[in-house]
Amino acid sequence: MNLLDVSGLTTAFMTGRGEVNAIEDVSFSLKEGEILGIVGESGSGKSVTALTIMDLLPKPPARVAAGEVTFNGERLTGLSDRQMQQVRGPGISMIFQEPMTSLNPVFSIGDQIMETIAAHERLSQADLRRRAITMLDKVGIPSASRRLDDYPHQMSGGQRQRVMIAMALACNPKLLIADEPTTALDVTIQAQILDLLMDLRDEFGMGVIIITHNMGVIAETADRVLVMYAGRVIEEAPVATIFDRPMHPYTRGLLECVPSLTEDKPRLVAIPGTLPEPARRPPGCRFGPRCAHALPSCAAAIPPLETLEPAHAAACFRAKELAPA
Amino acid sequence: MTTPLIEATALSKHFEVGGGGLFGLRKPATLKAVDEVSFTIKAGETLGLVGESGCGKSTLGRLLLRLIEPTSGRVAFDGNEITGIGRMEMRGFRRSMQIIFQDPYGALNPRMSVEDIIAEPLLIHGARMNAETRGKVAQMLEKVGLPARALDRFPHEFSGGQRQRIGIARALVLHPRLIVCDEAVSALDVSVQAQIVNLLQDLQREMGLTYLFIAHDLSVVRHISDRVAVMYLGKMVEVADKATIYAAPLHPYTQALIAAVPAQHPAQRSRGKRQRIVGDIPSALNPPSGCRFHTRCPHVMPVCRETAPPLRTTAPGHQVACHLIDP
Amino acid sequence: MSEAAPDAEAIAHKREHPVRATLRRLFHHRLFVTGLVLFGIIAIIAAAAPWITDVDPQRLSMRNKFLSPSETWLFGTDNFGRSLWSRVVWGAQLSMIIGASVVALNAVFGTLIGAAAGYFRKLDNALMRVNDALMAFPAILLAIAVTSVLGPSTLNVILALSIVYIPRTARIVRSSVIVLREMEYVQAAVAAGAGHWRILRHHILPNAMAPMIVQLSFLFAYAVLSEATLSFLGVGAVPPTPTWGNIMAEGRDFMREAPWIITIPGVMLMITVMGLNLLGDGLRDVLDPRLRIQQ
Numbered sequence: 051m052n053l054l055d056v057s058g059l060t061t062a063f064m065t066g067r068g069e070v071n072a073i074e075d076v077s078f079s080l081k082e083g084e085i086l087g088i089v090g091e092s093g094s095g096k097s098v099t100a101l102t103i104m105d106l107l108p109k110p111p112a113r114v115a116a117g118e119v120t121f122n123g124e125r126l127t128g129l130s131d132r133q134m135q136q137v138r139g140p141g142i143s144m145i146f147q148e149p150m151t152s153l154n155p156v157f158s159i160g161d162q163i164m165e166t167i168a169a170h171e172r173l174s175q176a177d178l179r180r181r182a183i184t185m186l187d188k189v190g191i192p193s194a195s196r197r198l199d200d201y202p203h204q205m206s207g208g209q210r211q212r213v214m215i216a217m218a219l220a221c222n223p224k225l226l227i228a229d230e231p232t233t234a235l236d237v238t239i240q241a242q243i244l245d246l247l248m249d250l251r252d253e254f255g256m257g258v259i260i261i262t263h264n265m266g267v268i269a270e271t272a273d274r275v276l277v278m279y280a281g282r283v284i285e286e287a288p289v290a291t292i293f294d295r296p297m298h299p300y301t302r303g304l305l306e307c308v309p310s311l312t313e314d315k316p317r318l319v320a321i322p323g324t325l326p327e328p329a330r331r332p333p334g335c336r337f338g339p340r341c342a343h344a345l346p347s348c349a350a351a352i353p354p355l356e357t358l359e360p361a362h363a364a365a366c367f368r369a370k371e372l373a374p375a
Numbered sequence: 376m377t378t379p380l381i382e383a384t385a386l387s388k389h390f391e392v393g394g395g396g397l398f399g400l401r402k403p404a405t406l407k408a409v410d411e412v413s414f415t416i417k418a419g420e421t422l423g424l425v426g427e428s429g430c431g432k433s434t435l436g437r438l439l440l441r442l443i444e445p446t447s448g449r450v451a452f453d454g455n456e457i458t459g460i461g462r463m464e465m466r467g468f469r470r471s472m473q474i475i476f477q478d479p480y481g482a483l484n485p486r487m488s489v490e491d492i493i494a495e496p497l498l499i500h501g502a503r504m505n506a507e508t509r510g511k512v513a514q515m516l517e518k519v520g521l522p523a524r525a526l527d528r529f530p531h532e533f534s535g536g537q538r539q540r541i542g543i544a545r546a547l548v549l550h551p552r553l554i555v556c557d558e559a560v561s562a563l564d565v566s567v568q569a570q571i572v573n574l575l576q577d578l579q580r581e582m583g584l585t586y587l588f589i590a591h592d593l594s595v596v597r598h599i600s601d602r603v604a605v606m607y608l609g610k611m612v613e614v615a616d617k618a619t620i621y622a623a624p625l626h627p628y629t630q631a632l633i634a635a636v637p638a639q640h641p642a643q644r645s646r647g648k649r650q651r652i653v654g655d656i657p658s659a660l661n662p663p664s665g666c667r668f669h670t671r672c673p674h675v676m677p678v679c680r681e682t683a684p685p686l687r688t689t690a691p692g693h694q695v696a697c698h699l700i701d702p
Numbered sequence: 703m704s705e706a707a708p709d710a711e712a713i714a715h716k717r718e719h720p721v722r723a724t725l726r727r728l729f730h731h732r733l734f735v736t737g738l739v740l741f742g743i744i745a746i747i748a749a750a751a752p753w754i755t756d757v758d759p760q761r762l763s764m765r766n767k768f769l770s771p772s773e774t775w776l777f778g779t780d781n782f783g784r785s786l787w788s789r790v791v792w793g794a795q796l797s798m799i800i801g802a803s804v805v806a807l808n809a810v811f812g813t814l815i816g817a818a819a820g821y822f823r824k825l826d827n828a829l830m831r832v833n834d835a836l837m838a839f840p841a842i843l844l845a846i847a848v849t850s851v852l853g854p855s856t857l858n859v860i861l862a863l864s865i866v867y868i869p870r871t872a873r874i875v876r877s878s879v880i881v882l883r884e885m886e887y888v889q890a891a892v893a894a895g896a897g898h899w900r901i902l903r904h905h906i907l908p909n910a911m912a913p914m915i916v917q918l919s920f921l922f923a924y925a926v927l928s929e930a931t932l933s934f935l936g937v938g939a940v941p942p943t944p945t946w947g948n949i950m951a952e953g954r955d956f957m958r959e960a961p962w963i964i965t966i967p968g969v970m971l972m973i974t975v976m977g978l979n980l981l982g983d984g985l986r987d988v989l990d991p992r993l994r995i996q997q
Contacts, residue, residue: 091564092535206655207428236427237591238652241635245646263565266637270644289641307569309598311621311636317576318598320569324534340566440893469895482886486720486908492887495904496894529720545890 051123052079053257054103054225058117061095061102063328064110070328071115072098073281077355082224085251085258087272087289089265089304093325094278096261100227104144105134122224139170143218145211147230152214153202159186159213160198167220185216188253190246208239212246219250226251227259232267244270265308269293274361277301280326280336283355287362297364297373300337335367343368378454379415380585381439381472381553386412386448388434392660406660408434410609411448413686418552421579421586423600423617425593425632429659430606432589436555439587440472441465452553470500473546477558479538483530489516490526493544500549515544518581519574536567540574547578555587560595572599593636597621602692605629608659608667611686615693625695628652628668666698674699727988734984740977744970748794759788760942768960778962780952789944790967796945797926797974800860804925805918807864808871813907813914815868816875821883821902830876833869841866841924842931849937856939859932863925874917878910885909912989916982923978930971946971 059076062069073095080086090096101107103119105126118127121141126134138144146152154162163182167173173181179198186194189212202210211231218226228247232240248271251258260271268275268289275292277285277300285298296302303321323340326332332339334349341348348367355365358373366372387410391403409431416422424432437443439450441457449458457468473496476482483492493512494504502508513523519540530538539559546554556575560568572595578584590596596603597617604614605628613626624630631652638644652671657663663670669679678698686696728734747754763783771778777786819829836844848862882888888905896904932938933947941948946967953963 091566208655236656237593238427238631238635239655240637241645241651242653244637245651248646264637265565266639269638269641270646272641293640303566307566308639309569309572309594310639311594311597311633312639315598318569318572320573321566322570324536324567325564437889442889442892466895469893472893474890474893476886476890478886482890484885484887484905484909487904495891495896499891499894499896499900531720542890545894549894 052120053082053084053122054080055120056099056103056117057120059099059102059114059119060116061098061107062113062115064113065329067329069113071281072112072328073102073278076117076278076283078276078283078286080225080257080259082257083251083255085248085260085271085273087268087275088259088261088278089263089268089275090278091263091325093280093328095281096278097229099278100144100229100259100261104138104142104227105129106144136170139166139223140221141223142225142227143221143223144227144229145214145218145231147233153210155202158199158201159205160200163213163217163220166217170221181220182216185220186213188219188250189213189216190242191216207235208242211235211239211243215243215246215250219254219256222254223256225257225259227261229261230263231260233262233264240267247271265305277304280331281328282336282352282365284337284366285364286355291362295362295373297358297362297369298337298366299341299343299368299372301364303340335365343372380418380420380453381587382415382451383435383439384413384449384451386435386438386450387446388431388438388443389446404660407609407662408659409438409445412606412609412611413448414604414611414614416553416585416587418585419579419583420602421588421600423596423603424587424589424606425591425596425603426606427591427632427656429608429656431609431659432606433557435606436474436557436587436589439553440469440474440555442474466500470549471551472553472555473549473551474555474557475539475542475546475559477561479535479542479562480530482542483538485530488527488529489521489541492530492541493548496545496549511548512544515548516541518547518578519544520570534567535563536570539563539571543571543574543578547582547584550582552583553585553587555589557589558591559588561590561592568595575599593621593633605632608657608662610667610683610696611694612668612697613693613695614686619690619693625689625693625700626668626697627672627674627699631671666696724988728984731984731988733980734988737977737980737982737984740973741981742977744794744974744977745798747791748798751791751795755785755788755791757785757788759784759792759944761785768956770960771962777966778960780949780960780963781956786949786963786966789949790946790970793944793946793949793967794970794974796856796939796943797929797971800856800863800929801922801925803860804863804867805922807860808868808921809914809918811864812868812871813875813910816872817879817902817907817910819872820876820879821898821906826876829872833872836865836869837873842928845928845932846935846937849932854937854940856943859929859938862932863928866928867921867924871914871917871921875910875914878913879906882906882909916986916989919978919982919985923975923982926971926974926978930967 057077059073060071061073062071076099088096088099102114114127118125121137126137160182163185164178167178167181182198183194186197191197191209191212232243235243244267247258260267262268272289274288276283277298279300285301292301293305296305306319307321309315309318321340326336334351335353338344338348353365353367355363357363358369388408390406390408392406412435426432438445445458449456452468452472457465490512493515494508497508497511498504513526516523516525521537521540560571563571576599579586588596588599600617602614602616603620605612607628613620613624613629620629621633624633634645654671657670665681666679666684669675672679676698684696684698686694688694689700761784766779766783767781769775769779775785777790780786815829819826845862845866848865849858852858852861883906888901891901891905929938929945930947933945934951936951938947939945949967950964957964
């Protein structure tokens with residue numbers, strides 16, 4: 051059984067120009083202990099996907115227009131706020147990009163971790179404290195028992211992200227969603243946090259969804275990859291396949307346009323044009339106007355996500371034809 | 376030897392932080408954002424400047440342009456000292472040195488049209504808003520890859536990449552010689568980032584520009600630079616040409632920085648394979664004594680805690696500040 | 703450059719000029735329109751005072767005293783038999799004049815002081831300490847103190863209220879100037895060699911206008927309200943000049959036998975203040991980008 055099944059998920063937002071789908075027909079699944087990377091640029095819908103699963107979007111303006119989320123055999127779509135609160139924490143928990151604003155500045159980090167645990171488990175104050183110290187220790191905060199009473203402003207950005215991870219894992223969730231967990235961090239700290247996430251996955255065996263715009267973070271962490279563009283999943287494959295045999299022209303472009311750390315390239319292969327705003331997406335294939343291989347027929351219909359080889363799906367009318375032999 | 380286009384000598388910027396309090400009784404702390412940094416950039420060259428947050432790279436870029444005044448040290452542009460010269464005299468130099476910013480949203484005045492934004496530097500230097508000026512603006516706009524009908528639009532009508540093009544046009548309209556690119560592509564989506572990197576390189580070739588390219592992304596810096604300088608907590612720790620510094624970095628911090636860059640293919644995953652530096656970047660307000668990297672350095676020696684290593688030349692064009700390296 | 707072509711597509715159709723877009727958003731804002739209508743009614747009545755009143759508001763007519771509102775006496779008469787309609791309408795004019803004058807003085811001096819303090823760091827401390835000292839007094843006490851020193855008159859009420867409110871306006875301008883001073887487009891102008899005057903005029907003041915306009919609309923309401931308070935307390939415009947405040951002060955003694963004397967100017971005051979507050983809220987929603995929902 052899959053830990054998480056998302057099928058046909060469509061989330062719409064009410065805007066000044068009418069209702070706009072932030073994500074459309076997003077489907078994927080995740081097994082226990084697996085790390086799924088969701089990669090995309092701004093407006094791709096990667097964060098909206100995570101927030102829809104967590105049911106954290108303000109409604110209105112957001113609305114789940116279609117599709118459903120099944121977690122651990124239980125259908126999450128349509129659960130009441132109260133029922134959903136029971137899922138968040140021990141079931142699914144989430145960490146965010148900005149460790150600065152994700153912690154409450156007026157409470158000590160110990161209080162915040164203990165509060166999270168106390169919301170789901172009845173434990174004595176001493177037990178809560180012990181658990182919080184264990185968690186801080188696990189996420190690599192040195193001398194955890196002394197740091198428990200520190201306030202967020204006394205910690206560096208990297209340490210705050212560690213505290214966020216400790217809070218997210220305090221109730222032993224089966225699924226952790228990390229939304230751009232290292233984007234605000236320096237590169238040496240990013241490496242530490244990514245290592246930590248992988249170590250914790252090995253130790254606790256939870257499923258992990260890492261959302262990022264950075265192909266390097268995907269290469270470092272993911273088992274399987276979902277590539278999103280303008281609200282839709284355009285390719286899905288195991289991580290090595292995505293890097294070795296990308297089938298969608300956008301995925302290929304995304305891999306080619308980043309400069310290399312070891313090789314000299316005379317010129318970067320840029321993807322022309324700009325990312326479409328959600329309210330003004332082109333008809334047919336959303337990547338069409340920026341695609342070097344687009345045919346007039348690409349604008350006629352949205353290409354479906356088709357499985358082209360085992361465990362590898364892409365949403366491109368010309369994927370087979372263009373695939374390297 | 377030809378004179379470098381820009382030369383910084385023992386440049387420092389210290390900020391007083393805190394201080395004041397009731398009746399000004401609280402003593403301010405000193406933040407050494409940039410501490411005795413010296414370097415040169417030759418005409419037509421790109422110097423990449425990398426480092427993590429709080430290392431002072433942005434401050435250094437602004438010191439070069441005298442957007443902030445240095446606490447001590449000197450800057451010479453094309454052999455002429457520009458530190459301490461008067462406002463009017465400085466204005467002459469301003470034509471030749473410009474800056475491109477990171478934030479495509481905050482860098483353009485939301486209440487000015489694109490034409491007014493790009494024309495402003497010309498107007499400041501005595502031009503009138505006439506056919507000639509409009510012609511120059513339109514030409515510049517085309518050069519950065521935007522259509523002429525963008526002229527009467529306002530910044531909010533453009534995407535991040537397009538705004539960055541407008542910012543580049545504004546910086547280039549005076550035909551400067553030196554451009555400080557302060558994280559100029561960092562805020563852009565990768566697919567757009569490549570367009571802007573290509574544009575910057577095309578313009579450099581076409582207009583003979585010299586770049587100080589400040590960024591935290593090591594692969595972009597490698598792609599665009601001729602030489603690379605690494606800063607840590609206000610100090611320059613290593614400078615070398617890019618081939619050397621990426622293939623054979625000498626300073627333990629440079630090594631750690633390169634090792635921390637995520638792999639470009641899952642087969643090269645670094646977890647467990649490459650050495651990680653531990654700990655966090657110390658606060659610049661209270662930097663470690665001696666070598667500022669000693670708290671995180673895997674090769675730390677007693678001497679590192681006491682004396683700060685000077686930046687020494689180890690090979691032609693390669694300078695390192697580390698006690699491990701004998702010149 | 704081949705890469706430009708699709709970029710060009712993305713800006714193919716012309717959008718509105720920002721000023722027009724702002725106006726369009728304002729006129730679609732229900733609260734703003736309600737506020738504008740309420741305030742507009744009072745403002746039109748005030749402006750039309752000479753044409754819509756036929757009786758001198760100061761003409762006494764003892765045999766007509768305490769007449770309740772009727773066809774001949776629209777708002778009734780007061781204890782001296784003066785037409786309350788005339789008095790309230792002329793009072794509205796005085797309120798509008800005082801409100802507008804205080805707003806104008808604030809716009810000029812608040813901006814000058816605030817911009818100087820925010821932009822030139824050296825002036826900041828001196829200007830802001832004087833400001834703090836003035837703001838340390840409760841507003842109405844300071845206004846009373848000033849009018850009692852200068853003597854009660856319409857002009858002195860305007861001066862007193864300006865002295866009370868300019869420090870508050872200056873503080874708001876200063877805080878937006880401090881934020882704007884650090885914007886990168888200001889840095890870019892400095893890098894291009896722009897002088898202080900150009901930077902203030904082109905980059906800082908136009909962008910500081912939005913919070914300023916919001917503040918001034920609320921200030922108008924405070925000024926009208928404070929003027930009424932001062933007149934009510936007897937330190938405002940000198941009777942028999944009618945103001946809402948002194949009409950209410952006189953009507954207070956006859957609340958039982960002639961409740962309309964105190965009620966009608968009170969309702970007018972309420973409509974004005976409510977209208978201005980709605981107007982200000984609408985302006986703030988539309989002009990303050992921090993509150994605007996990104997679409």
